[in-house]
Amino acid sequence: MRIAVLSDIHSNLPALEAMLAAIGEVDAVWHLGDVVGYGPHPDEVVDRLREMGAVGVRGNHDAAVLGGLEVEWFNPEARRAIEWTERRIGPSTRAWLEALPDQLVLDEMTLVHGSARSPIEEYVTSGTSARASFELLATPYLLHGHTHVPVAWREDGDRIEALGPSHGSELPLDERRLLLNPGSVGQPRDGDPRASALVLDTEARLALWLRARYPVASVQAAIRSAGLPRPLADRLAWGQ
Numbered sequence: 001m002r003i004a005v006l007s008d009i010h011s012n013l014p015a016l017e018a019m020l021a022a023i024g025e026v027d028a029v030w031h032l033g034d035v036v037g038y039g040p041h042p043d044e045v046v047d048r049l050r051e052m053g054a055v056g057v058r059g060n061h062d063a064a065v066l067g068g069l070e071v072e073w074f075n076p077e078a079r080r081a082i083e084w085t086e087r088r089i090g091p092s093t094r095a096w097l098e099a100l101p102d103q104l105v106l107d108e109m110t111l112v113h114g115s116a117r118s119p120i121e122e123y124v125t126s127g128t129s130a131r132a133s134f135e136l137l138a139t140p141y142l143l144h145g146h147t148h149v150p151v152a153w154r155e156d157g158d159r160i161e162a163l164g165p166s167h168g169s170e171l172p173l174d175e176r177r178l179l180l181n182p183g184s185v186g187q188p189r190d191g192d193p194r195a196s197a198l199v200l201d202t203e204a205r206l207a208l209w210l211r212a213r214y215p216v217a218s219v220q221a222a223i224r225s226a227g228l229p230r231p232l233a234d235r236l237a238w239g240q
């Protein structure tokens with residue numbers, strides 16, 4: 001089975017389309033939350049995911065748009081985008097977001113937005129936070145996003161190592177447990193503006209990271225004309 005794993009799409013339809021085209025044919029699409037927030041196309045992105053039968057979990061931005069997380073926790077630009085999204089989305093988008101669980105276990109994979117310890121809010125950015133997730137993990141592999149930076153944390157005996165995957169990097173799905181972060185489709189933050197995602201091949205036992213260029217300028221123009229904060233458009237050019 002070939003599975004596309006998409007995280008932090010953040011209402012960026014051109015990035016999603018470019019990534020899907022780069023990935024090609026798959027048997028399933030899984031997402032790791034933050035489907036909305038920041039970007040200008042919340043309904044369009046949810047429609048596209050629904051049409052593909054994507055399954056996934058709720059992110060902190062998705063929860064905030066539904067009123068399930070205090071907007072005071074977010075920086076002013078993120079908060080303005082959450083409030084804009086709340087006003088803008090239609091009832092079918094709202095219903096789809098409301099149906100997302102905080103955590104999903106699919107065979108050998110656990111899906112969360114943040115971490116195993118705190119599915120919606122914790123950022124796994126250190127060996128210490130990775131270890132906390134390994135301690136709670138009930139499946140061999142965890143798929144998580146939230147940081148917008150592609151990374152794999154691998155448990156090897158007592159050691160935990162961080163692997164920084166670039167475009168085309170592959171990692172074997174073997175007996176060593178893994179926390180796999182695809183990076184962000186719609187707002188990468190690792191200095192590379194290309195959309196980032198992960199493909200799982202359960203027969204070849206591989207995880208493959210991919211990057212895809214998309215028309216950044218058209219999304220920037222849509223962000224500005226929607227009246228969303230300008231820095232949210234600017235940062236897409238740098239991938240920060």
Ligand code: ZN
Nearest residue numbers: 008034059146
């Ligand atoms: Zn996010």
